[in-house]
Amino acid sequence: MTQDAAATPLLSCRHVGKSFGALAAVRDLSFDVGAGEILGIGGPNGAGKTTLFEVISGLNPATKGAIVLDGQDITKHAPEQICHAGVARTFQLNAGFDSMTARENVLVGAYFGRNNRAVPTLRAGRAAHEAADAALEMLGIADRADKVTGKLPVLDRKLLMMASAMATKPKLLLMDEPVGGLTAREVDRVMDAVRAIKAAGVTIILIEHVMRFLVRLSDRIMIMHHGEKIFEGLPTKLLDDRTVVDVYLGQGASERLRSFMENTHG
């Protein structure tokens, strides 16, 4: 922890590849994420962004390359081991435990996510309950803690997913399209939430199609296309890149994004 964050990246992917038979969803991808950083990933549909998350979180292990988290090789680890190593993830779709209350959802993360519970105790201890409440509080949904998850509105469910992920006390949080399908006001809410998570010292990798969201939050941006990296750099450099504009953003969207960035940064 005392080491220089830039010198030792928290997550380091080296020549990572994921093939489904003849189809290579992720190809020879190498990148680093420094501790405390937000890396934004964009790219057209089918670029392999979500597959990359599947690979890092261990649900669908890499077929090539190595993934190192905090000096520990996690390439071939099981999803729960990777969770215990400090990686949490939120999904594109609402993936909660629908018939449990919000608090119970978070409690699963708080209880099972931090330690390897080979033989669970009967009751989740005070520590787990406090951690769950803290996570709910942090995401601002503590007042809805006793509502059944399946009945919560979309925004609350997205925030709940983040709270459950935070309850596992991650070093690295993978967020897959956190603002998909939300209104402008709700997007602001999620943006605040992401900033709060970053302020808590968690490193974040963000996949998002909503470019305004991505450029405002990310310290660095990576654009993927056909499973490969076509751009990696500062958000301000994104629009200067010919390939990104041609392949992903298009001329019109680039112009709108440029004026948006000038307005917010100027």
Next chain:
Amino acid sequence: MDVLIQIVASGLTLGAMYAVATIGLSLVYGSLNMLNMAHGAILTLGGYICYAAIVHAGLHPALALLAAAFVCALVGLMIYFSAALPLLRAENFETNIFIATIGIGSVIENLMLKGFGPYPIPQPLAVDGQVVIGNVHIPLQNVFILGVAIVLMVGVAILLQRTSAGRAIRATSMNREAAQLMGVRVGRIYAQVLALSGALAAVSGIMISSIATLTPVMGGDPMLKAFIVCVVAGLGNVYGAVVAAIALGLLEAATQYVLGVRWSFATLLLLVILVLIWRPYGLFGKQQVVRL
């Protein structure tokens, strides 16, 4: 009035036995998407082990019941390690495990045939005496079965709702991937669920054999009815299964009285067909199958 009491008494007993047989089946389907076709054989094995423990080993009936539950829990674990775990790594788990457990069930059944012979044996775990309600004599055995079933159902409900292990089971059955990513070791959950299901099957087998007799093939009928209950309730829905089991037990008792024994199974099947036409996802199932 007496007829009604009689029907309710025997219906509740039947329903309670079906419920215990069904909970295990439903739990396993809910968390693993696995139809355990060996459930009936495990249930019978429980009955035989209880018999052997009392008659041959001279154990106290309560200890014999625990021993049977323990052995059948081990059989559940064995099914996990020998069949479910390797098959989970391959494609088409649901079909493969279905066929694999038919095989396992048949092995267990034949081992029992070899060990205990084909002839019916009475179950020594029995409670003598009766209670009288109105003009109806209800054997204490029925009351005992109902009591054990209620204790088990409450126990399972507390386990699922109130404990961390139960929360992990529910989380896994609602969303396996999300549970894994929150650190739940799903492999262990599967093993626990299969062991629990085995223990419940054993108790249910003992109960059923105590009002019928022990034969190596006695598990087939309760398993079939447990499947019917599962389908009617919505596969994997544990609480719905308990309600459906008791309702079907009462229905069976009523049909047996009104139409005669030979109509009871036909009525049951007819009801299933009607329910599935009306609600293809089961009475308590939701369209987007939410389990447990």
